[in-house]
Amino acid sequence: SQQGEEDPQALSIQEGENATMNCSYKTSINNLQWYRQNSGRGLVHLILIRSNEREKHSGRLRVTLDTSKKSSSLLITASRAADTASYFCATVDNYGQNFVFGPGTRLSVLP
Amino acid sequence: ETGVTQTPRHLVMGMTNKKSLKCEQHLGHNAMYWYKQSAKKPLELMFVYNFKEQTENNSVPSRFSPECPNSSHLFLHLHTLQPEDSALYLCASSPQAGGHYNEQFFGPGTRLTVL
Numbered sequence: 301s302q303q304g305e306e307d308p309q310a311l312s313i314q315e316g317e318n319a320t321m322n323c324s325y326k327t328s329i330n331n332l333q334w335y336r337q338n339s340g341r342g343l344v345h346l347i348l349i350r351s352n353e354r355e356k357h358s359g360r361l362r363v364t365l366d367t368s369k370k371s372s373s374l375l376i377t378a379s380r381a382a383d384t385a386s387y388f389c390a391t392v393d394n395y396g397q398n399f400v401f402g403p404g405t406r407l408s409v410l411p
Numbered sequence: 412e413t414g415v416t417q418t419p420r421h422l423v424m425g426m427t428n429k430k431s432l433k434c435e436q437h438l439g440h441n442a443m444y445w446y447k448q449s450a451k452k453p454l455e456l457m458f459v460y461n462f463k464e465q466t467e468n469n470s471v472p473s474r475f476s477p478e479c480p481n482s483s484h485l486f487l488h489l490h491t492l493q494p495e496d497s498a499l500y501l502c503a504s505s506p507q508a509g510g511h512y513n514e515q516f517f518g519p520g521t522r523l524t525v526l
């Protein structure tokens with residue numbers, strides 16, 4: 301079964317609104333990473349949060365991690381049309397092995 | 412630009428052809444990865460190389476054959492593929508495999524179509 305699973309599978313919002321995507325996982329992790337993928341392109345690393353961290357910020361991105369619930373969320377504030385992409389979470393286990401991606405959330409930001 | 416390049420970007424091949432995908436990274440990393448991304452499926456890790464040694468093979472069929480001549484180059488040799496092998500093949504690199512902060516840097520991918 302998958303380690304990371306994002307929800308929703310697809311999200312459509314208006315420009316300027318905030319977008320929140322969630323990731324749940326099953327086993328203990330060392331860190332969790334969020335990636336972005338524009339259609340048919342490679343993935344771009346956005347942010348890494350370690351298991352002993354609860355929140356991280358990077359520009360308009362805010363990531364939270366709740367290890368007790370085995371979940372993470374990615375918040376994009378003041379979204380732009382250019383944020384339209386698929387967003388994936390990836391988990392790394394405690395041994396630094398098993399880098400596993402979830403199925404992704406496809407975000408559409410409408411102008 | 413992530414520092415990881417892949418060629419070709421698009422490839423169409425018949426089931427009896429032999430072709431190779433190439434990946435090159437200019438980041439000084441020691442680990443390289445091949446992923447397969449099919450429509451509506453999560454990324455599937457295929458192979459991992461760490462310091463030129465294959466450390467992971469996720470039950471990939473033998474019609475896919477990886478080669479890592481040095482830490483900067485990674486190839487995926489393809490032969491007698493099936494139509495279901497059509498997908499986006501992504502290469503990635505990281506400072507090393509198995510590290511605890513192993514952010515991966517991805518190439519743009521090769522879109523493979525098997526007829």
